């Protein structure tokens with residue numbers, strides 16, 4: 586049953602507490618977005634600000650010989666420095682693995698509310714599995730038009746025991762089959778910093794933990810008034826993002842102005858630099874602000890893998906960079922403190938990284 590739209594409390598109850606999510610609200614036949622989803626004017630996407638003559642790079646990862654590999658490394662490092670975002674094709678993750686995880690995402694969100702409810706913050710038996718809506722509804726003045734399932738990977742055993750059966754296998758397979766790609770990209774990025782020996786410690790900082798999110802953005806009656814995801818940068822080292830063919834992800838232009846669309850490219854994956862890598866690289870690689878618009882005619886899904894430092898690691902500019910005489914622009918911070926800082930507040934552009942400023 587649709588709630589009375591004028592009643593804010595009812596809506597929060599229906600969407601957040603009763604587990605219907607935005608999907609339930611959108612499907613209740615709602616004619617306009619409730620007021621708590623209306624973003625302040627400055628956060629609504631102004632079509633005048635869309636940049637149409639710049640494009641983030643699409644990098645072909647196929648390797649023929651050593652020269653190809655050398656070129657790929659250069660393209661990746663240049664893209665991470667200049668744009669902070671790129672897409673990869675011929676990346677080695679099988680197409681059916683990507684298709685399967687999209688099917689699984691739709692299967693999970695297609696469950697009745699009562700079945701998704703067991704994974705909400707209040708009900709989930711583990712902090713590592715969370716079904717939710719918006720970003721941090723308790724801390725946000727305006728909510729985001731999005732539902733999600735967030736899965737923090739600790740071990741195969743824990744995933745087997747606690748991840749929802751509708752998507753467990755497919756999400757795990759996607760994570761596993763993207764491991765080589767992740768390693769290759771991070772090694773390339775380290776090569777660009779003259780770090781060629783990735784020991785256990787560096788590896789734990791670069792990719793010591795992973796989180797996979799299944800995002801569901803329901804069709805919206807007033808897409809221009811709200812957002813799918815507000816302006817933010819990721820706190821990962823890198824994010825590997827699978828998007829469907831709907832579109833709607835925008836990234837900040839390189840001059841810090843305007844927004845560039847990341848068009849869906851068949852079988853590609855989107856890669857972006859997160860704050861942790863910006864900090865580790867002492868500002869060389871850029872964690873770029875991005876946002877997702879709501880869509881007036883179609884539902885959209887996306888599945889990011891956030892490749893993160895292990896929570897107990899200290900992150901800061903790499904010693905190799907400082908040994909070469911670079912002055913650090915970030916201090917050492919405990920990664921779990923950094924993550925806590927991010928998850929305790931509403932999305933707020935690039936402000937999270939100030940936490941690590943010297």
Ligand SMILES: O=C(O)CCC(=O)C(=O)O
Pocket residue numbers: 798800814819826828834875876877886887889
């Ligand atoms: O859905 C997307 O395309 C991007 C989502 C995103 O930025 C995020 O989950 O951090």
Ligand SMILES: [Fe+2]
Pocket residue numbers: 817818819875
């Ligand atoms: Fe993001």
